[in-house]
Amino acid sequence: MKNLYRKYRTVALLLLAYAVPVLTRDPYVLHLANMACIFAILTLSLNILTGFTGQFSVGHAAFYGIGAYTSSLLAVKAGAPVWLGFLAAPVVAAVFGILLGLPTLRLRGFYLGVVTLGFGEIMYQVFVNWISLTNGPKGLTGVPAPRIGSIVLDTYGSYYFLSITLLVLTIVVAYRLLYSRVGRALLAIRENETAAEAMGINSTYYKVMAFCVSAALAGMAGALYAHEIMFVSPESFVNAESVSILSMMVVGGIGSIPGSVVGAITLTLVPEYLRSFGDLRLVVYGLAIVLMVIYSPQGIGGWITRVDQYLSGTAIRKPVRGGVERGAA
Amino acid sequence: MFVQQVIQGLAIGSVYGLMALGYALMWQAWAVLDFARGEAAMIGAFSILVFHSFFKIPFVAAFPLAIATSAILGYVIQWLAYRPLIGGIPINRLIATLGMGILLRNLARVIYGADPYPFPTVFGDKPVSIGNVLVVPQNVWITAIGFALVVLLRLFLTRTYTGKAMRAAAQDRETAALMGIRVKQSMALTFVLATCLGAIAGLLVAPVYFVRADMGLSIGLRGFASAVLGGLDSVTGAMIGGLLLGVTENLAAGYISSGYQAAIAFSIMILILIFRPQGIMGRRL
Structure with missing residues (x-):
């Protein structure tokens, strides 16, 4: 029994997760399932930063918003293919993550939290006020649905397969990261930064990297959100x-x-x-x-x-x- | 234009300063950045609204009543959510304050609704011209009360036994306890004091910004920025940080764009944090 459980727990969970659109056809429930996937990715991304590395962030919605706006602006204003947006969103968010991670060279603990809080507030104001780019508080409409070959993922049910796949991917990334040399370095930094540095861990490098990975995943969640709702407005990133x-x-x-x-x-x-x-x-x-x-x-x-x-x-x-x-x- | 913006900035800045004092006190005594601090302003504003506008009690009597109500609520709040986490992992304390903030904000929304309540001005909002500068009496009063409170707080913390005990407990909990100071009581008192300062800030801005269930968010965030700007370990610094933020925000609104008001203020805060993380008046970290 115990061996059976150990052997099949992952497979059973995966099957259950992928079976959601089969179990229910209610679009409202499927929409919630999509949102749950998006927030699970966001929570995991924050956990890599805060839970693993001990770096506090109270402005994570900013990366989420950057991802969402990057991907929808590319699709709406530049007419780029949706998948390009899905690739660009994490990259742009990661760049901002590195920029925000650099202050960690000087800041520790809650002071970093303050910076992330301010960053979140600034990004929100940019989304609201840069009307020529973001269309301001009215939001961007007509964000297209992604397509695979000739299948358009424009229903909540079909989109769910994309959401759950990206979530599974994120979980794999998180596990691989945690149980690797890098993950152990991150944990060491969380527990005691000075001791970690004494053990030869380049704490600046790893902290900026945690920011980068965390921001990229949040940016990806943003793209996922934008193409699910097909509309982005600053209110989602307060x-x-x-x-x-x-x-x-x-x-x-x-x-x-x-x-x-x-x-x-x-x-x-x-x-x-x-x-x-x-x-x-x-x-x-x-x-x-x-x-x-x-x-x-x-x-x-x-x-x-x-x-x-x-x-x-x-x-x-x-x-x-x-x-x-x-x-x- | 410039002088007028500065005067307006000083008024709102002293309100931020009062909030910042609350953050600094909380940081000192509880070692936590208190995300529910803004809610103290909301509690103060709603208390004065209930006593003055609903029960028609004259302002002079309603003011102390509102402060007393806020103080009692403050004591209950710290007893419920803050005291159980003394000595725990810092991030848990911080998250408890986040949860408390959500709880209080939405409790107020359930009780009073989401719409803003206007609050009659007490100090007069008719501008008086001095030379060629228009001055709103209300702004002068707000600034004066803010400054008076800082002086009183300094005197309280440095000259009275209770104040000294509070500082001792903040500096080293165990040693203070060995010296016979009742540490938990002292921390509770600090919390109540911070709440009262926040409440005063809230009822000072009530005529200007109206009374809303979510007013604590914006005022709290700005108070927080001010505290960081001035340095979290200095009473004077917190006030200076508040004034600086208030003036900068108003000048930015006047000369650049009112939409980016907060963004500019926070950019300055981030720059200060990067280049002088201990704040303007704070000691080295």
């Missing part, structure tokens, strides 16, 4: 959006890959089902974050790991007490 991505990461578990995905899915779906509560749902949202961080700081990811260890028979009877105070003020 600071509150950065905060929701951050909340998804916290609820999912800081540094946990499955947690990121589950956290994003939960916080995308739950508010939708709480719609009848009106504004009260956001109160619940805030309360959930506070309670989660006080009573279960490991997040949903912590629960998943425990269940997974139990099912696969790798549970450690006595939990190892680690708990290193990280990112000292």
Whole structure:
């Protein structure tokens, strides 16, 4: 039983994920499934930066927005093929990521958070005010749907296959990154930057790289979003959006890959089902974050790991007490 | 034009300064950048709205009532969401403040709705011309109150036993506890003080910007930028940061474009952070 579980858990999850458009035909549900994928990618991208590397970002929606605008502007104004936009979005976002990552040469901890917050605010204002390029608050309409051969991905159901594929790709990238030399370097920087440097890790290089990878993935999520909604406006990239991505990461578990995905899915779906509560749902949202961080700081990811260890028979009877105070003020 | 923009900038800047003081106090005592700080302004503004506009209590009496309400709410908030995380991982504390901010903002929206409430001006908004410069009395009052509060706060922190205890607890929690200071109480008091400063900032801007459930977002963000600008470990610095941000923002709006007002302010903040991360008045990091 345990061997069976260990062998087939990944395959079963993949099958389930790809079967969503078969299980339901409701376009609203499929749209939510797409949004859940997009936010899962965003949460994972933030987790690489914050969860793995310990660099705080409160302006992640800026990269998301840069990606979305890059890809839709290329398609709408330059008439470029959609796939070119999907390639350009992460590249442009990564360039901004490097630019923003460079201040990490001098800044640590929360001061970096301040810079990212300011960056998010600046980008939002640029989206709103650069009317000749972005069409301002009215937004860009007519963003085309991508096509594969003669199949146009213009329904939520068909688009979902693109979303889930990119999400799976992101998960693979995150795992490969985490369990590599680079990933261990990032974790070392998170735990203690000075010690990491003493061990010969070029912390500047790795921090800028974390920014670059994180921004690229967020930019890709932006392109995915723009071509799903077929419309972009600055309102989708306000600071509150950065905060929701951050909340998804916290609820999912800081540094946990499955947690990121589950956290994003939960916080995308739950508010939708709480719609009848009106504004009260956001109160619940805030309360959930506070309670989660006080009573279960490991997040949903912590629960998943425990269940997974139990099912696969790798549970450690006595939990190892680690708990290193990280990112000292 | 220039002088007028500067005067207007000083007024709004002293409000930012009051917010920045809250951030600086929170940073010192709790070692957290408090993302729910802006909500203190919202609480203050709604308290004065309820007492003055709804219950028709005269402003002189409504003012202390509003401050007292904010202080009580502040105590409850820190007890609920901040105190359980003392000594935990810093990022968790920070995220708790983010969650608290969302909670308070939307609670206000549920109670009062999303529409802005106008608030009658107390200090007069008819411009008076001095020489060839038009001065709005309200702006002068706001600036004066801001400056008075900074002086009072400095005196409180340096001259009274409670103030000294608060600073000691902020500097070294354990040693302060060994000296017989009740650290948790002292931290709670700092939180209440920061909330009161925020509340005053909120009710000062209420006549200018209206009272809205989400007013804490923009004022909080600017207060935050001011605190960083001035240096998070200095009371005077926080005020100077606020004034600087207020004046810059107004000059940028007047001479460049009002749309990019905030973008320019934040660009300056980022540049200062890169080249002088400890802020204008702060000690070296």
